[in-house]
Amino acid sequence: MNYDFKQTEQKWQEKWEQSGVFEAKDNSDKKKFYALVEFPYPSGAGMHVGHIKAYSGLEVVSRKRRMEGYNVLFPIGFDAYGLPTENYAIKTGIHPRQVTDNNIAKFTSQLKRVGFSFDWKRVVDTTEEGYYKWTQWIFLKMFENGLAFRDKTLVNYCPSCKVVLSNEDSQGGKCDICHSDIVQKSKDVWYLRITEYADKLLEGLKDVDYLPNIKLQQENWIGKSTGAFVNFKVKNTEETLKIYTTRPDTLFGVTFMVMAPEHPMLDKYKDMISNFNEVEAYRAECAKKTEFERTQLVKDKTGVKLSGFVAVNPVNGKEIPIFISDYVMMGYGTGAIMAVPAHDQRDYDFAKKFGIDIIEVIKGGDISVEAYTGDGEMVNSDYLNGYKDKKSSIARVLEELEKQGIGEKGVQYKMKDWAFNRQRYWGEPIPIVHCEKCGMVAVPYSELPLKLPEVENFEPGQDGESPLAKIDEFVNCTCPKCGGKAKRETDTMPQWAGSSWYFLRYIDPHNDNELANMEKLKYWMPIDWYNGGMEHVTRHLIYSRFWHKFLYDIGAVPCEEPYAKRTAQGLILGPDGVKMSKSRGNVIDPNEVVDVYGADVLRTYVLFMGDYEQAAPWSENSVKGCKRFIDRIWNLQEILAEGDEYSPELSSSFHKTIKKVSEDIETLKYNTAIAALMTLLNAIYAKGSINKAELKSLLLLVNPFAPHVTEEINEAVFADGMLASTQWPTYDEAKCVDETIEIVVQINGKVRAKMNVPAEVEAADAIAMAKADEKIASEIAGKTIVKELYVKGRLVNIVAR
């Protein structure tokens, strides 16, 4: 009896779709479960096996939850705006809309072939008018609330993509998309004031169940530091130079100060600075450097000493020179620092190069060699002398600074505001109008969606202008406020926008009056479990949490945090153990696997191949192992016997396996869950028959992993409806334990014998039985017994000398 997976899988996929078993029900009395997977970018290359692994995890959980009686929302959609589609359109002349529709159709059919239990009635496409209307709506709400603003700044600009990039998109000085070198350019840029939510984003982490390393990465990304702001007077002016430091305890060790070359105070006092020409020359030099170069030359410090511009240390009145150097950034703190070379390595390097004094204020290091950043007794520090640790000296100095009004406690974040616009066609138009009289004016809500106009040429303009800027009918408009002539904003939103709130739209995907109905939101939110890639746990997760917290603050959603729980799956590497890539030619196409082995095998393999959270290489041979597993399940029909309860030989195996599989699915240990099922299968074949009660339980347990073959067997044998809507099997804790167990007898910690004992044996009896063993008796004969231990259900250990 050969298993025809092709026909069977197609048959059940159609049955599931027709019956609507996987459609989530609104207005249900049942307990809800909202499982979310990261929606894919529908690239032309089609699905990747990584997608299959990412979705299979929560797929199994979702199917189990339905069988446990939950009303499950397990949706899918498409994050379809983005550069690859646009670049493809530029190359081929095919409209991005057409490219996107084709790719979505391709992804949809591929996903359906794997048999995922998504609710296909709730598909969301970020590029669809009914969707991006609400993306624009959220933007306008942010604009109204002062969280979206425009500012002129130096931006990371990719000359190849002709696009402005956020710091996140240009890490290491390379464009995230095309990997060319980033240059700095002055431009008008839209920002979202995410920094205003920094503390809330940090605080919120306390209440959610994310993997610890995910929380940690978010914390590092936000980068909160506590310290102090201190005001240094500038000699012969009324000006104070404000600095931020985490080490106010070292104030008496300050021997110079450094300002960022772009610091605005420099221009204000350029007449006082007798060598301002040197400042300008240095600035020009810095502007040439990319952010990457700036961070590469860590050891070799450069800078210019300002003449005629001198600061005064507020704690001791000492005059201290001021330098400019590019190791101080305008974007962090106040753009100026107090330098304590004795206790900061960067300041130390700078001082050594420029021959500046190094004054030790904390004992414990050797400042003739390097800066000492550890703890120790304070010296050369007036009222701080004698303090023995950082914590108390900081507390003392803060008290003094506040009393004298020269400084205060302060907090800083590494996270910067989110650069939000792109000079690209295939994105959501930013719904803002620039009016000569009124300035920036929001497009009225009634005019949303502000539709993306048709263009003929998707290439960006010469100086990185958006393709939309070339469409006069789009650009020229009337001001919604005064009715006068105005011009539309022509930049579009970044790809992150649509993915920052998509999970809300699944709850009410066709609502034209609000982004989602509040009653429905109250029922479904928060997301019970969100799984996705490790590469998204900083940016996407922070951005979407930020949007959600904002929506909560304006009363659009009912809870503060969107995700109650977040996990991440590991990569699937190529068979050569290296990350899959087209250029390496080690990409596995999930379609081919489905063609050759079937969807059940593919699903089982991606979960069985290793620890779900770790990276693991693809192995064609191991796929075959899962094929055998599926075939052996099918062949159980050949050894089927009657029986409406577990046979005595297999009863405890079944109870144990149900327990193991049920628990492992909840903790991402799919590999050991499948291993347990294989072990049970081996036990069944060893016995030589399976009865109907046993088969039913086994089919239910395997069903979330391999739904097609199990449904088919169930129909053939029982013909009593779908497993998908059958109760998940239960186990009896009492029946998981065997009456007698094998334990180990050790002498001095080394295994010397094994014996069978009743499970509930007393320690003394177990030890007595052990000593009665012939081999053990001869081993301990003539020795003194020092200690005897019994570890319940495990071992007896006799320590003898």
Added chain:
RNA sequence: GCCGGCGUGGCGGAAUAGGCAGACGCAAGGGACUUAAAAUCCCUCGGUGGCAACAUCGUACCGGUUCAAGUCCGGUCGCCGGCACCA
């Protein structure tokens, strides 16, 4: 540089809370069935010694705690991920 994580057979990986290291799968070797092959089934499968029972070593490396260490502690090396002149 800083912050995380990891290091177990030929391979992917198991091993509650310190208690038989190597579950499960793959590969390999041997056998059965077959004219033959595929498929399937059975056996072996960390190293060394031994016909065997068994002994002995073994979880990156060095040391420690413990009756008992893959697991805990200290140090070293290596790999992976994140951040990176963050004051």
